[in-house]
Amino acid sequence: MDKREFIKLAGLAGVAALSNPSGLLAATPVSGITGKTGGAKAPFELPPLPYAADALEPNIDKLTMEIHHDKHHGAYVKNLNEAVNGTTFASLTLEQILNKVTEKDKAIRNNGGGHYNHSLFWPLLSAEKTAPSDKLKSAINSAFGSWDTFQQKFNDAAKGVFGSGWAWLILTPEKKLAVTSTPNQDNPLMHQLVKERGIPVMGLDVWEHAYYLKHQNRRPEYIAAFWNVVNWNEVQKRYDMALK
Ligand code: MN3
DSSP states (O other), X not given: OXXXXXXXXXXXXXXXXXXXXXXXXXXXXXXXXXXXXXXXXXXXXXXXXXXXXXXTXXXXXXXXXXXXXXXXXXXXXXXXXXXHTTSGGGXXXXXXXXXXXXXXXXXXXXXXXXXXXXXXXXXXXXXXXXXXXXXXXXXXXXXXXXHHHHHHHHHHHHHHOOSSEEEEEEEOTTSOEEEEEEETTXXXXXXXXXXXXXXXXXXXXXXXXXXXXXXXXXXXXXHHHHHHSBOHHHHHHHHHHHHO
């Protein structure tokens, strides 16, 4: 797959939004950004949490979720809107912005990534017990050798982020599942900035703001808690979308 095809694939949400502005994305968020935010252009809006702030207790506490969503994600949205205002980015969808952003566009890089990553993250968590489908397990097994190896790699990627960043399960442009990580609010769609490009299938926020109030400095404890609340239905949905 060449770069142009990859941009096209990664930008599917934007294309879908243009061809069906009313209904398609609400039902099938290709980008993982739920509801009308999917494929949206500025001004961007903070999507509501898809569950109560205390729904993930005791794994992730209520106050952390409130501050993380309302204040941190809220600030990324506000700052992104200010940063794109009056620039050529103002007419692009969020996915197109991530595809285009470079080192020069510092505020758009940080806040565009922040908005995308958190919009993807909230629905990837759930209080309801879900399990990976046989199809996903089989894809994971063939990509990593075993489920345990996949989890170990993902844990290592999450623990290995120095300072703030994200661990990812991605589908590469070659349609292979891979584990990677990015610093700060970068993500694998920022293909002018990251070494390992791909469509995010699952992501874990390992900024201290995501866990410090409850887990303090114990990031491994937070990572273990994350596995208790993964919404495997959402992971599956994102994987299916990425494959198309
Ligand atoms: Mn965060």
